[in-house]
Every structure is written in C-alpha cells, then in structure tokens.
Amino acid sequence: MAYDPNNIFAKILRGDIPCKTVYEDDFALAFHDINPQAPIHVLVIPKAAYVSILDFTAEAPAEMIAGFFRAVGTVARQLGLEEPGFRMLANIGSDGGQEVPHLHIHLFGGRKLGRMVAKAD
Numbered sequence: 001m002a003y004d005p006n007n008i009f010a011k012i013l014r015g016d017i018p019c020k021t022v023y024e025d026d027f028a029l030a031f032h033d034i035n036p037q038a039p040i041h042v043l044v045i046p047k048a049a050y051v052s053i054l055d056f057t058a059e060a061p062a063e064m065i066a067g068f069f070r071a072v073g074t075v076a077r078q079l080g081l082e083e084p085g086f087r088m089l090a091n092i093g094s095d096g097g098q099e100v101p102h103l104h105i106h107l108f109g110g111r112k113l114g115r116m117v118a119k120a121d
C-alpha cells in the first residue's frame with residue numbers, strides 16, 4: 001500500500017489537526033487516542049511516512065527504527081505503565097483491523113485487558 005500523505009496521522013504530524021500530545025522527540029509523537037478503549041490508550045507514531053511495521057522495518061534508517069522504539073518504551077514508562085503492566089499492539093492491513101495507514105503503536109493500560117485477540121465474528 002502506498003503512503004497517503006493526507007491520512008489523519010500525517011495531518012496531526014503537520015499540525016493541521018490537533019491532538020493531546022503526551023510525548024514528542026525527533027523520531028516519534030505520542031498522543032491520546034480519540035476513542036480510548038482502556039483508561040489509558042495512547043498512540044505512538046513515527047515522524048516519517050510509513051504505512052506499517054512492514055515498510056518501516058524494511059526501509060527506515062536504523063537510527064529512526066531505534067529512536068521510534070526507544071520512544072515507545074519512554075512513553076510507557078512516562079505513563080506509569082510498567083506496573084501492573086500494559087499491552088502494546090499494532091494493527092496491520094484489513095485482517096489486522098488497521099484504520100489509519102500511518103504506522104502506529106497502541107499502548108493500553110489502566111485495567112486488566114482481557115483476551116489478547118477477539119473471537120472471530
């Protein structure tokens with residue numbers, strides 16, 4: 001899938017639409033999900049044009065990959081999620097349930113999170 005520069009997270013990165021930022025550095029932006037599925041639900045996105053973990057890991061410079069995943073850990077610690085734990089998740093493609101075609105890691109916490117994968121419809 002080609003990267004769509006008008007996807008909603010690209011617009012957030014450009015500052016065209018607002019978000020509730022929780023963390024930002026040279027590689028990543030983290031902000032609260034607009035429709036939270038847990039008491040804490042934060043999205044971490046790279047500051048670069050990648051659709052998913054597939055093109056990101058194939059094409060991004062090593063510094064960007066390291067910086068992005070460091071930021072995911074930093075955000076989790078900053079949110080106090082280390083104890084009693086949390087979930088990180090990335091949806092990819094249609095079966096994965098990906099709605100926004102800009103790589104994002106979901107961080108969920110603040111309650112017991114239940115099943116790892118929903119039952120099929």
Ligand code: 5GP
Pocket residue numbers: 008019020031032033034035036090091097098099100101
């Ligand atoms: P996906 O299904 O692609 O893994 O997740 C996309 C996520 O983006 C959803 O959880 C959805 O609630 C969130 N989202 C969609 N549009 C916006 C927006 O404009 N602002 C924020 N903060 N989150 C959004």
